[in-house]
Amino acid sequence: MISILIASCTTQKTIRLTDQTQLRFVAEYDIPHNKLFQNTTIGGLSGIDYDPEKNIYYLISDDGS
Incomplete structure (x- = not known):
């Protein structure tokens, strides 16, 4: 039984990173404090991304209000 447990213990394969980000x-x-856009205060923007194929911006907000 012990020999089975020892035989089943192997090291993990090493992952090689080939692409560099x-x-x-x-x-x-x-953006000035309390700046309005379409009657909404701008704030809490965490990220923005642009999709050139759809010609649209995506914004992420973490503002809970």
Whole structure:
């Protein structure tokens, strides 16, 4: 029984990373406090992304209000 347990213990395979991910800072914009857009206060924006195929921006907000 012990020999079965020892034989079943193997090391994990090593994962090789072949692709390198790079980030490039594009721009930064400061939005004034209490700035309105379509009668909604802008705030709590955590991220923004652009889909060029659909010509649309996606924004993520963590503002709970």
